[in-house]
Amino acid sequence: xxxxxxxxxxxxxxxxxxxxxxxxxxxxxxxxxxxxxxxxxxxxxxxxxxxxxxxxxxxxxxxxxxxxxxxxxxxxxxxxxxxxxxxxxxxxxxxxxxxxxxxxxxxxxxxxxxxxxxxxxxxxxxxxxxxxxxxxxxxxxxxxxxxxxxxxxxxxxxxxxxxxxxxxxxxxxxxxxxxxxxxxxxxxxxxxxxxxxxxxxxxxxxxxxxxxxxxxxxxxxxxxxxxxxxxxxxxxxxx
Amino acid sequence: xxxxxxxxxxxxxxxxxxxxxxxxxxxxxxxxxxxxxxxxxxxxxxxxxxxxxxxxxxxxxxxxxxxxxxxxxxxxxxxxxxxxxxxxxxxxxxxxxxxxxxxxxxxxxxxxxxxxxxxxxxxxxxxxxxxxxxxxxxxxxxxxxxxxxxxxxxxxxxxxxxxxxxxxxxxxxxxxxxxxxxxxxxxxxxxxxxxxxxxxxxxxxxxxxxxxxxxxxxxxxxxxxxxxxxxxxxxxxxxxxxxxxxxxxxxxxxxxxxxxxxxxxxxxxxxxxx
Numbered sequence: 001x002x003x004x005x006x007x008x009x010x011x012x013x014x015x016x017x018x019x020x021x022x023x024x025x026x027x028x029x030x031x032x033x034x035x036x037x038x039x040x041x042x043x044x045x046x047x048x049x050x051x052x053x054x055x056x057x058x059x060x061x062x063x064x065x066x067x068x069x070x071x072x073x074x075x076x077x078x079x080x081x082x083x084x085x086x087x088x089x090x091x092x093x094x095x096x097x098x099x100x101x102x103x104x105x106x107x108x109x110x111x112x113x114x115x116x117x118x119x120x121x122x123x124x125x126x127x128x129x130x131x132x133x134x135x136x137x138x139x140x141x142x143x144x145x146x147x148x149x150x151x152x153x154x155x156x157x158x159x160x161x162x163x164x165x166x167x168x169x170x171x172x173x174x175x176x177x178x179x180x181x182x183x184x185x186x187x188x189x190x191x192x193x194x195x196x197x198x199x200x201x202x203x204x205x206x207x208x209x210x211x212x213x214x215x216x217x218x219x220x221x222x223x224x225x226x227x228x229x230x231x232x233x234x235x236x237x238x239x
Numbered sequence: 240x241x242x243x244x245x246x247x248x249x250x251x252x253x254x255x256x257x258x259x260x261x262x263x264x265x266x267x268x269x270x271x272x273x274x275x276x277x278x279x280x281x282x283x284x285x286x287x288x289x290x291x292x293x294x295x296x297x298x299x300x301x302x303x304x305x306x307x308x309x310x311x312x313x314x315x316x317x318x319x320x321x322x323x324x325x326x327x328x329x330x331x332x333x334x335x336x337x338x339x340x341x342x343x344x345x346x347x348x349x350x351x352x353x354x355x356x357x358x359x360x361x362x363x364x365x366x367x368x369x370x371x372x373x374x375x376x377x378x379x380x381x382x383x384x385x386x387x388x389x390x391x392x393x394x395x396x397x398x399x400x401x402x403x404x405x406x407x408x409x410x411x412x413x414x415x416x417x418x419x420x421x422x423x424x425x426x427x428x429x430x431x432x433x434x435x436x437x438x439x440x441x442x443x444x445x446x447x448x449x450x451x452x453x454x455x456x457x458x459x460x461x462x463x464x465x466x467x468x469x470x471x472x473x474x475x476x477x478x479x480x481x482x483x484x485x486x487x488x489x490x491x492x493x494x495x496x497x498x499x500x501x502x503x504x505x506x507x508x509x510x511x512x513x
Contacts, residue, residue, distance in 0.1 A: 234260065237256060239292075
């Protein structure tokens with residue numbers, strides 16, 4: 001996980017003041033509630049405060065939006081995972097199967113919830129677009145529409161959320177043949193609800209994206225290699 | 240069904256638990272006909288292994304009769320007699336351990352899922368019960384032909400391979416002398432395995448007369464460490480000053496002894512249990 005660096009201001013002045021005032025109110029109200037939900041709210045408020053104080057919105061950045069009068073780098077729209085911005089996760093696993101099989105499985109995004117625990121569903125709209133819904137960190141549901149922006153059969157798939165989604169994210173998965181199967185490498189960059197601070201709060205509740213992606217890749221390997229995901233849910237205990 | 244469950248440090252209870260059911264397509268349900276308590280169950284009992292939960296069903300050495308198989312188990316059917324090796328789960332690597340991240344955090348690399356051996360190793364309900372769910376039943380269990388009694392094959396699930404591997408690691412040459420500390424189950428199997436692999440002499444060291452007697456019946460020469468001044472000197476004398484060609488420690492944790500650190504260990508265990 002790394003924090004945005006060299007970020008440029010992309011939030012207009014009036015919007016910055018609204019962020020500061022609104023963020024401060026949310027933080028104060030959230031902390032006063034002294035509950036899990038309140039903490040999350042305080043996290044969101046903190047993120048808003050930070051956005052207002054610095055004038056940098058990582059979500060705007062990812063989407064190539066600026067309300068500060070000039071646009072961000074046009075190149076950002078072309079890459080699936082802009083380097084060094086927002087929350088960035090990179091994980092890999094080696095799966096004992098040919099790239100063609102893994103690519104075909106992954107390319108049907110509706111397969112993803114079978115091993116991605118936090119995904120509630122993915123609905124494929126057409127050959128490029130799909131609808132995603134997560135269970136979300138700390139119980140907050142998130143939903144977005146994604147489009148495939150890059151694909152090389154049997155090698156890589158890159159996608160990004162479409163402007164107007166409530167969680168902005170971009171990701172790519174790469175399949176490379178190796179001696180013991182196929183190396184599957186996932187790069188993910190996203191701006192969680194509540195920004196970097198929100199993510200830090202989510203981590204407090206055990207929602208660490210780094211860990212999550214690693215576990216999901218492990219389950220992907222289990223599913224492909226054995227045909228099932230190991231579980232003990234539903235087994236007897238003496239409790 | 241009845242099941243032996245971990246109930247906290249120093250407490251095991253036999254309680255009623257629900258019967259297991261097929262969960263995944265490679266599962267089988269086995270009716271347990273014979274099971275054993277392992278020395279490593281002691282580590283759980285004494286609280287050395289983290290992530291045990293009250294009510295966890297114990298047992299990783301068991302065998303029985305298949306009563307039901309999942310749709311993807313093609314090589315077993317109801318009525319088959321099987322042993323279920325704890326060790327076999329290892330060969331599937333961490334694909335069987337749903338909590339692989341825990342062991343990875345502890346050891347740097349994850350082991351496999353184990354039956355009845357804490358949530359570190361997947362949290363699978365064990366075989367000290369009337370019935371057990373066996374995941375990946377198409378690769379783990381070994382079919383046993385009728386006519387061989389349970390008592391002859393049960394030890395293949397864990398304890399015999401453990402003793403055998405100790406002897407195998409000694410790289411025994413014909414006629415070698417092997418000294419084995421500890422005549423518990425692992426030590427007994429190490430004695431038999433050492434002879435199997437060509438040892439000429441096996442010297443077994445313990446202090447319990449019944450264990451030493453069993454070792455003697457397997458052909459070992461015995462040393463009761465309570466009755467000799469010094470085990471090292473005794474071994475040197477017994478081998479004409481050469482010493483044994485190989486030595487096996489078949490004691491591990493929770494050892495007895497009379498040295499200073501043995502007393503420290505005993506004090507520590509007593510404190511932990513209270």
